[in-house]
Amino acid sequence: MKRPQIATFVLSDFQTNCFVVTTPGDVDCWIVDCGFEPDALLDHVAESGLKPIALLLTHTHSDHIGGVDALLSRFGAMPIYVHEAEAGFCSDPMLNLSALMGMELRVTEPDHQLTDGETLSLNGTVWRVVHAPGHSPGGVLFVHDESNQAIVGDTLFMGGIGRHDFPTSNVRDLRRTISEVLMSMPDEMVIHPGHGPSTTIGKERRTNPFVVQGF
Helix, strand or coil: CCCCEEEEEEECCCCEEEEEEECCCCCEEEEECCCCCCHHHHHHHHHCCCEEEEEECCCCCHHHHCCHHHHHHHHCCCCEEEEHHHCCCCCCCCCCCHHHHCCCCCCCCCCEEECCCCEEEECCEEEEEEECCCCCCCCEEEEEHHHCEEEEECCEECCEECCCCCCCCCHHHHHHHHHHHHHHCCCCCEEEECCCCCEEHHHHHHHCHHHHCCC
């Protein structure tokens, strides 16, 4: 089994985790989310001789898309994937929440829409796309079951959960995503969240107060 490698880059004052996904011996890679001030991530890709073949978005809040056009400028056009529920968000400051911070962020719109349950392949590794609404309507998880790894965006953090007080958030959906989707995963599943350190489902099942006590 090829075991995907997930390199984390913490970008900008938002401390947004963005990822480069590779497989041993291959140059093709994915970028998952690309936030503001992405130079460290982009330089790593270039200096490692990697070739980004797609940009995958866990969701389209501004701190996760602020560097999209810088990525495209550096490496050229590539497919951009987002869940169908957030089509149009990248170019709408109200929907991507940049307007709430006094910005008018508009970046290139994705050209591929994801649906729950579809699969994506990178160098022979197969990933499940799981719709995970709540923090945002089109939040998704990218899950590699064979190696027990998942990139989970702003759904679940070590000891915390994604905010659900934004105009496009829904607390009932977030409860369902965490209780029915994430907590159905095995304890060994390593999750890479959109902020903060990686953790495991087992650890969060036992110690995360929002999981243990509810919210």
